[in-house]
Amino acid sequence: MVFSSNVFLLYFLPLFLICYFVCPKRFRNYIILLFSIVFYAWGAPDFILWLLGSTIANFFLVKLMHKTEKKPLKKLYCGLAIAVSLGLLVYYKYANFLIDNLNALISVFGANPIRLAKVLLPIGISFFTFQSITYVLDTYRGHNEPMKKLSDYMVYIMMFPQLIAGPIVRYCDIEGEIRHREYSSNNCLHGLFRFVIGLSKKVLIADVIGAQVDTLLATNLSVMDTGTAWIAIAAYTMQLYFDFAGYSDMAIGLGKMMGFHFPENFDNPYNSASITEFWRRWHITLGAFMRNYLYIPLGGNRCSKRRMYFNLWVVFLLSGLWHGASWNFVVWGAYHGLWLVLERMGLKKFYEKIGKVPSVIITFIIAMVGWAIFRIEDLGQAFTFISRLFAFDFSSFGIKADAQFYTMLIIALVFSFITLFPFGKKMQDAVYYKEEYSIAGTIVAWVVAVFMLLFCIAAINAVGFSPFIYFRF
Amino acid sequence: MKNKIYVILCLLTLGLFVLITVQEQTHFIEVKPLNGVLYEPEKKPIAIAYMIDGSYQQSLETYLRYNFGFRELFIKSYNQYIWDFYHKTLNYTICIGKDNWLYGLDEVVNYYQSSVYSYTQSCAEMQHKCDLEAQRLYKVQHILDEYGNFIFVSMLPTKTFLYPEYMPENPGLSLEPFHAYQYYPKVFDSLGVNYVNVQEIFQNWKGKVDFPLFPKTGKHWTYIASGYAFDTIERYIEHEGHMNLRNYKMGGKYPDETEYPDNDLEAVLNLWRPIKPNQNYYAMPVLDDDSTAYKPTIIVVGDSFFWNLTRSVPLSYIFSNYYYWYYNSTVHFNPKYDHTxxxxxxxxxxxxxxxxxxxxxxxxxxxxxxxxxxxLLYLTHDDSEIDSTLSAIAATVEKENENERMEEARKTLFSAPEHYFPDLATDSVPVTRNSRIPEILAARSF
Structure with missing residues (x-):
């Protein structure tokens, strides 16, 4: 099920909230679990049993791991628990990719290709797999005790707001709230406000921009003029951000309504003055996962420079591969890894010298070029498109005057960079992070939120349905 | 106090959604439906099999999309927002021209490139099709002439060619054009086929008459223009068909925006606020009391332009019967049957x-x-011949249902009878006649 669908907005969410708040507190986790199962099964009925099975297996493996005193056995259980999660991920996400590449390789030697029925990717598998890995490893490392109740663990893994596109929540971040959380109507309203902000980002901005991006990138890229190419990639840059950040806002908002405090996933990433900073602001929870569970175990910064550069590269290659089983994602990961290494090698000092604004502009351009590789799956086409970005050919501007597209693109750009200025930061803090408004402020915010919510429902139904980009990762 | 207000706001939000669901289920508040052809999706019954293959989920989403409570208000509000802020519409079949003149997409395509590619692969293929159709008309005209029947073509006008000054910009159409409305008159002239070119008449009227020929927000000719146009058509029938019909004149015009609003294109934009129309006029026809005049039966085969004539022209005064074969498919104003x-x-x-x-x-x-x-086929061949050919074709159709096989056979035969009856493929008028003709002629009233 998708947050921006009629079934979710008109049936599922109101029904869930009624059941959730009518139910006594001690049963609320069961309500979450029940609705989460329905939520997932609605979109991926074939995979729900696998998800339930792997979750249950992980719960007991972690319990066994914790109980045992013997280190090798502990390691074995830990490895098994991770293998269960990763095994499903590798099979469902990478089987086709691996077989295709293996076949390409063995065909050179004249061998017959290996046949495998097309494996369909279950939505959200990358997210809940990583979440279960954090639980296994944090328990193994002794950061937390394993959960006592299976239902609580299932709530942690399967909670519908963040089940299919994050944020990737570490168990230690919501351990307390799974067992006991504070409920307040203020929280509920603030959750609603955040949810509506996210929905508006997705429906009113990302989808409008995305429609034009799809049209532009479906044309012959080799003859695209430079102006059109820059607008197309700027538009995709905004579409991706508002789509994914919108989803994260909705997830955080829903969590808040339920009494949870999920970690933030975005912090104005396009205001970054370097790619290193960009990755601290874009998909923050994935960055944290990669740092805690891959980069640091590989040696992190506490090793030779050469090894550190290697570590960075590996982490970003894998991060690219996490986004999708396709070579363009691998190249995209390597591209970002390259910039990170260059920044460590001295580019960062250059940024410091030229100042914040030029660094932000350079970083934004680097990120945009990266998104071209990310968006255009065919690598040849992606590089053709990038060559058009720098062809300085302004002969045939190819975007028709669509006032809605340009308006939304400008709004997206303004909101992406507004926090570079103090008043923008202030405004963002007031809208996003202020825990309590005055009564009048709350009423005004509620009126605006309800209006925007109804307006988004109108837009969804007048324009058409569009799923979230990050669902396929 | 503060907490109470917050609780009330939370409950109000939930209440709003409950209200939408109750409206969806009960329609307890009557809401004016949206204009246009509305799609009514079917909701699949709840069944495990449908849920596992995902079809139930999809059908519910689609069903809700078209049926959620107060949908009409939501859609109209969004359409109005899009119109007011961006001057565009989500109805892709409508194009917005200058000064808010509206045009149908098919008309715009036909203007800039011609609609030929919606029907054939190439202009040459369409030209061949037009030649064949004109040949058929020539033969039918000759045969009907033998029996005293008059067949002719009314080549009606179109808004795009008449008012190109308000047209939207070319959306990028650049394929080789082929305009049937320019080609047919040449072929008709060379064959001596009866036709009246109303488009040409309208071109002559433009700028000389003090009423609009087409409405700003509608697709078809205005009621008043269609009234004047049919007067000309009637005179053509009298002259070429050698008959004296009852005549009418269009009376004094009067402005009215409400009588029959000529705004079918605007209606399907589904906006709250109307677009300012051009000044529209209506006129009551004044009848010539000529008791000696002849009141024949007419069959009109054609497109939707005829609908306006039914309101602007005193058809029942001129004709004893007028039957409308809409796209040669549905039949109107004939109580005997509904379909051709x-x-x-x-x-x-x-x-x-x-x-x-x-x-x-x-x-x-x-x-x-x-x-x-x-x-042409029924005029020149016996019903038994046609029936046996239909049966032979049906036998080759790969469909289980007998009715579907026959339906397919009819489509095949009636669209290209020349394939099965070679005498129809020659340039000359066929000499054979259906043996039922004398019997029908003997029983008819003129």
């Missing part, structure tokens, strides 16, 4: 003194909608 497939075409065309093939430029690509090949 139920009609005995031979009987009907011989009993109609006048047959008017009435097509606007965009529809000329499907001119006659297979009326002419079917008429």
């Amino acid at each position: 497939s139920d009609a005995d075409i031979l009987f009907e065309i011989l009993n109609a003194k006048i047959i008017d093939l009435s097509y606007s430029p965009e529809q000329l690509f499907v001119f006659s909608n297979d009326f002419l090949p079917k008429a």
Whole structure:
């Protein structure tokens, strides 16, 4: 099920909230679990049993791991628990990719290709797999005790707001709230406000921009003029951000309504003055996962420079591969890894010298070029498109005057960079992070939120349905 | 206090959604439906099999999309927002021209490139199709002439060619054009086929008459213009068909925005606020009391332009019967049957003194909608021959249902009878006649 669908907005969410708040507190986790199962099964009925099975297996493996005193056995259980999660991920996400590449390789030697029925990717598998890995490893490392109740663990893994596109929540971040959380109507309203902000980002901005991006990138890229190419990639840059950040806002908002405090996933990433900073602001929870569970175990910064550069590269290659089983994602990961290494090698000092604004502009351009590789799956086409970005050919501007597209693109750009200025930061803090408004402020915010919510429902139904980009990762 | 207000706001939010669901289920508040052809999706029954293959989920989402409570208000509000802020519409079949003049997408395509590619692969193929259709008309005209029936073509006008100054910009159409409305008159002239070019008449009227020929926000000719146009058509029938019909004149015009609003294109934009129309006029026809005049039966085969005539022209005063074969498919103003497939075409065309093939430029690509090949076939061959051919074709159709096989066979035969009856493929008028003709002629009233 998708947050921006009629079934979710008109049936599922109101029904869930009624059941959730009518139910006594001690049963609320069961309500979450029940609705989460329905939520997932609605979109991926074939995979729900696998998800339930792997979750249950992980719960007991972690319990066994914790109980045992013997280190090798502990390691074995830990490895098994991770293998269960990763095994499903590798099979469902990478089987086709691996077989295709293996076949390409063995065909050179004249061998017959290996046949495998097309494996369909279950939505959200990358997210809940990583979440279960954090639980296994944090328990193994002794950061937390394993959960006592299976239902609580299932709530942690399967909670519908963040089940299919994050944020990737570490168990230690919501351990307390799974067992006991504070409920307040203020929280509920603030959750609603955040949810509506996210929905508006997705429906009113990302989808409008995305429609034009799809049209532009479906044309012959080799003859695209430079102006059109820059607008197309700027538009995709905004579409991706508002789509994914919108989803994260909705997830955080829903969590808040339920009494949870999920970690933030975005912090104005396009205001970054370097790619290193960009990755601290874009998909923050994935960055944290990669740092805690891959980069640091590989040696992190506490090793030779050469090894550190290697570590960075590996982490970003894998991060690219996490986004999708396709070579363009691998190249995209390597591209970002390259910039990170260059920044460590001295580019960062250059940024410091030229100042914040030029660094932000350079970083934004680097990120945009990266998104071209990310968006255009065919690598040849992606590089053709990038060559058009720098062809300085302004002969045939190819975007028709669509006032809605340009308006939304400008709004997206303004909101992406507004926090570079103090008043923008202030405004963002007031809208996003202020825990309590005055009564009048709350009423005004509620009126605006309800209006925007109804307006988004109108837009969804007048324009058409569009799923979230990050669902396929 | 503060907490109470917050609780009330939370409950109000939930209440709003409950209200939407209750409206969806009960329609307890009557809401004016949206204009246009509305899609009514089917909701699949709840069944495990449908849920596992995902079809139930999809059907519920689609069903809700078209049926959620107060949908009409939501859609109209969003349409109005899009119109007011961005001057565009989500209805892709409508194009917005200068000064808010509206045009149908098919008309715009036909203007800039011609709609030929919606029907054939190439202009040459369409030209061949037009030649064939004109040949059929020529033959039917000659045969009907033998029996005293008059068949002719009304080549109707179109807004795009008449008011190109308000047209939206070319959306990028650049393929080789082929305009049937320019080609047919040449072929008709060379064959001596009866036709009246109303488009040409409208071109002459433009700027000289003090009423709009087309409405700013509608697709078809204005009521008043259609009234004047039919007066000209009637005079053409009298002259070329050698008959004296009852005449009418258009009376004094009066402005009215409400009588029959000529805004079918605007209506399907589904906006809250109307677009300012151009000044529209209406006129009551004044009848000539000529008791000696002849009141024949007419069959009009054609597109939707005829609907306006039913309101602007005193058809029942001029004709004893007027039957409208809409795209040669549904039948209107004839209580005997609703569909042309139920009609005995031979009987009907011989009993109609006048047959008017009435097509606007965009529809000329499907001119006659297979009326002419079917008429030609039934005029020249016996029913038994046709039936046996239909059975032979049906036997080759790969469909289980007998009715579907016959339906397919009819489509095949009536769209290209020349394939099965080689005598129809020659340039000359066939000499054979359906043996039922004398019997029908003997029984008819003129």
